[in-house]
Amino acid sequence: MSFPATDTRQDLRLVPAALACWLAALAGLLLGWWTAVVAGLASAVLAGLVLWRARDRPRVLGAAAAALLVLGLVAAGPVAWRIRDAQQDSLRAEAAQGLPAVLRVVVAERPKPVRGAGYADRQAGARSVVLAADVRTASVDGRPVPSSGRVLLLAPVAHWAALLPGQEVTVPGLLMPPRGPDLTVAVLSVRGPPGEAGPAPWWQRTAASLRAGLHDLCQALPDEPAGLLPGLVLGDTSGLSPRVEQEFVTAGLAHLTAVSGGNLAVACGAVLLLLRLLRLGPRLSAVAAGACLAGFLVLVGPEPSVLRAGVMAAVALLALALGRQGSALPALAFAVCLLVVVDPAMATDFGFALSVCATAGLVLLAPRWAGGLIRRGVPPGVAEGLAIPLAAFLVTAPVLAGMAGSVSLVSVLTNVLAAPVVAPATVLGVLATVTGPWWPGAGEFLVHLADPEARWLITVARHGARAPGAVIAWPGGWWGGLLAAAVLAALVLAARLRRVRVLMAVLAAGALLVLVPVRVLAPSWPPRNWAMVECDVGQGDAVVLATAEPGRAVVVDTGPEPGPVDECLHRLAVDRIPLVVLSHLHADHIGGLASVFDGREVGGIAVGPGRAPEWAWRQVAAEAARQAVPLVELNPGERLAWPGLALDVLGPRYVPARTAGQDGTAVNNSSVVLRGETAAGRVMLTGDVELAAQADLLADIGDLKAEVLKVPHHGSRYSLPSFLAAVAPRVALVSVGAGNTYGHPNKSTVDTLTALGALVTRTDVDGDTAVVTDTAGPAVARRGEPRGPPRR
Numbered sequence: 001m002s003f004p005a006t007d008t009r010q011d012l013r014l015v016p017a018a019l020a021c022w023l024a025a026l027a028g029l030l031l032g033w034w035t036a037v038v039a040g041l042a043s044a045v046l047a048g049l050v051l052w053r054a055r056d057r058p059r060v061l062g063a064a065a066a067a068l069l070v071l072g073l074v075a076a077g078p079v080a081w082r083i084r085d086a087q088q089d090s091l092r093a094e095a096a097q098g099l100p101a102v103l104r105v106v107v108a109e110r111p112k113p114v115r116g117a118g119y120a121d122r123q124a125g126a127r128s129v130v131l132a133a134d135v136r137t138a139s140v141d142g143r144p145v146p147s148s149g150r151v152l153l154l155a156p157v158a159h160w161a162a163l164l165p166g167q168e169v170t171v172p173g174l175l176m177p178p179r180g181p182d183l184t185v186a187v188l189s190v191r192g193p194p195g196e197a198g199p200a201p202w203w204q205r206t207a208a209s210l211r212a213g214l215h216d217l218c219q220a221l222p223d224e225p226a227g228l229l230p231g232l233v234l235g236d237t238s239g240l241s242p243r244v245e246q247e248f249v250t251a252g253l254a255h256l257t258a259v260s261g262g263n264l265a266v267a268c269g270a271v272l273l274l275l276r277l278l279r280l281g282p283r284l285s286a287v288a289a290g291a292c293l294a295g296f297l298v299l300v301g302p303e304p305s306v307l308r309a310g311v312m313a314a315v316a317l318l319a320l321a322l323g324r325q326g327s328a329l330p331a332l333a334f335a336v337c338l339l340v341v342v343d344p345a346m347a348t349d350f351g352f353a354l355s356v357c358a359t360a361g362l363v364l365l366a367p368r369w370a371g372g373l374i375r376r377g378v379p380p381g382v383a384e385g386l387a388i389p390l391a392a393f394l395v396t397a398p399v400l401a402g403m404a405g406s407v408s409l410v411s412v413l414t415n416v417l418a419a420p421v422v423a424p425a426t427v428l429g430v431l432a433t434v435t436g437p438w439w440p441g442a443g444e445f446l447v448h449l450a451d452p453e454a455r456w457l458i459t460v461a462r463h464g465a466r467a468p469g470a471v472i473a474w475p476g477g478w479w480g481g482l483l484a485a486a487v488l489a490a491l492v493l494a495a496r497l498r499r500v501r502v503l504m505a506v507l508a509a510g511a512l513l514v515l516v517p518v519r520v521l522a523p524s525w526p527p528r529n530w531a532m533v534e535c536d537v538g539q540g541d542a543v544v545l546a547t548a549e550p551g552r553a554v555v556v557d558t559g560p561e562p563g564p565v566d567e568c569l570h571r572l573a574v575d576r577i578p579l580v581v582l583s584h585l586h587a588d589h590i591g592g593l594a595s596v597f598d599g600r601e602v603g604g605i606a607v608g609p610g611r612a613p614e615w616a617w618r619q620v621a622a623e624a625a626r627q628a629v630p631l632v633e634l635n636p637g638e639r640l641a642w643p644g645l646a647l648d649v650l651g652p653r654y655v656p657a658r659t660a661g662q663d664g665t666a667v668n669n670s671s672v673v674l675r676g677e678t679a680a681g682r683v684m685l686t687g688d689v690e691l692a693a694q695a696d697l698l699a700d701i702g703d704l705k706a707e708v709l710k711v712p713h714h715g716s717r718y719s720l721p722s723f724l725a726a727v728a729p730r731v732a733l734v735s736v737g738a739g740n741t742y743g744h745p746n747k748s749t750v751d752t753l754t755a756l757g758a759l760v761t762r763t764d765v766d767g768d769t770a771v772v773t774d775t776a777g778p779a780v781a782r783r784g785e786p787r788g789p790p791r792r
Helices: 015-031 033-053 059-087 090-095 202-218 223-234 242-250 261-277 282-300 304-322 328-342 344-348 350-364 366-375 380-404 411-435 440-466 477-494 498-521 564-571 614-627 664-669 691-700 721-727 747-755
Strands: 100-107 112-116 125-140 150-156 168-176 184-189 406-408 471-473 530-534 543-546 553-556 580-582 605-607 631-633 639-642 645-651 673-678 681-685 708-710 731-734 759-762 769-772 779-782
Touching: 015 033, 015 059, 015 328, 015 344, 033 059, 059 328, 059 344, 090 125, 090 168, 090 184, 100 150, 125 168, 150 168, 202 223, 202 282, 202 411, 202 440, 223 242, 223 411, 223 440, 242 440, 261 282, 261 304, 261 411, 282 304, 304 328, 304 350, 328 344, 328 350, 344 350, 350 366, 350 380, 366 380, 380 406, 380 411, 380 477, 411 440, 530 673, 543 645, 543 673, 553 564, 605 614, 614 631, 645 691, 664 691, 691 721, 721 747, 731 769, 747 759, 759 779
Parallel strands: 150 184, 553 580, 580 605, 605 631, 681 708, 708 731, 731 759
Antiparallel strands: 100 125, 100 168, 112 125, 125 150, 168 184, 406 471, 530 543, 530 769, 543 553, 639 645, 645 673, 673 681, 769 779
């Protein structure tokens, strides 16, 4: 992207009208439809007064006032009426009572998967989808109810993921009231498959075939690039791993997987450049680029940011065809006006706000800042590379802060590093998408060419997310966004004063001189002489046991999903793992297994005699085969030893012969129980053993004493006080996810441990928790950065 040196003046005539229309719709959705009427009429009256007093003023002022008058009346009329219809829809009142309903709807958007971390016998991944649909007919509790509103469907992924926009289906389910301030009149919880599904339009079927073709082509790549490339090209993150997705959010790169103006600019720009090289005229070029634009919009779906960018691009192409020099700001304002009038729900959509703010920043701020840097001797390419991400960060930070409840401090740097490869990856991905169905070999070749770019983006996101202080917490919601905007505005205004700029530079340099040595050169984590670490992996288990050799440790369980255990091992500088022990095969203990191998030497995987659930056993066996490491079984009485660490296998004492259909309690009681001899004393690792297995250990093992106890089953109520008393720990570690719905840890279990004199720690409060050697016995060090609530 390049800015002309003189491109500093912008046509602002449509901006007041766009803001007035947007704010009127926003007020109507948040406060009631009548506020949209008031806001629209107020804008129209103000515009009328300006027109009356500006009869002899410049035409620019009159044009701006005329646009404001028209959009004010539209906001007070059609926009307010649309909001009123949704807020007074008959189905909304029925949804408040939670009644069963049967709806005939037309699918409005592609289904979006809702991912969840694995737990117990539930495999991690998408178990449901969310999709918007427009009601045609409705029957509530056997009664016909008139409605033409929009509903949100929560449905099983198995039956609903393949639906396409435009299909008409019959949906039975349970009504629930809507949550967000938009035009949704009800939420329908669906359990079964769609009924009487009609055909999808041919163009939607074609687009779905192309999207599936890109996914198939990407299977030739490693898992992470294969999941990222469709997200870069089409905004399709269904194959993106939760770990990479979270790293992109933390590093400030999440916008790359949300299709917006950048993708459209790359696709249409490539067509225009090609036709210009062929010396074709502007009208033919505009028509060809317009066809590319229409096809791309159908391919990626009607997301708010895509629609905003599509309308802007259509205006620009129309100006090109007519031979007129357009401006980006009027096109942006026109897009806002048109989309908010057509769909007032855009006014409260964070993605739409993010897209509009980012575009406005690139149009208004980036050219000025780039020009200023060039005048100070910075090379043009470098100046634009710095100005674009800085402007985008400044204008989008308030929206991101309100949306995510956090602010990324590394996003400017990560976007500078990512920018050179985004366009090549997008162009190669689009070409692979359209050529793959006709020439699979060429499509696969293009995908392989895009592989290095995708790997680079993953590397940038991963290292950016790992940077100390990469993200700071911030109040969420609208008030948090307004607070962030006020802080940034104050900083920008203050920076205009020379003395303030000098003071800010001194403070920044001082922070770097103090924080970098403290956080990077002399980090507080991990503590010296750590013997055991309970990793914070959310609602799951992962324990790291140190050996006498630095960088070498045994891992027991791997958490519910890839990423957290890998980050924990990275912080501990563990790169050699002689053995990974999986206490049992529930998803919250094996879900992160693949990420343990990332950049590390692993000697083998050990499991107990249990083989349930069967899908988990197949997954573990497949991972062992893929990594070419042995898969061994541990049985009571065996002893494993390394320098500085020894493990005795105490259980399970009893495993049912039948594996199919075992319930969660039977699988928990088949957990491998280990007692380790470490530099900090004895540690007892109990997996998820419950009452029966604890009673077996009490009956069969004479001495259960240990200084450190990994509390069974995340501190659930299924713990025998006599078992806890027999262990008599001085330190009790509870691995538990923040905000979990299982009641973990149970108060009675914690009270029992406290009464026994144990120091009880919790990963949802303390983050990663280390047991360190001390002259007086085992001591505890806490990292203090717990993970947020688990995904649902």
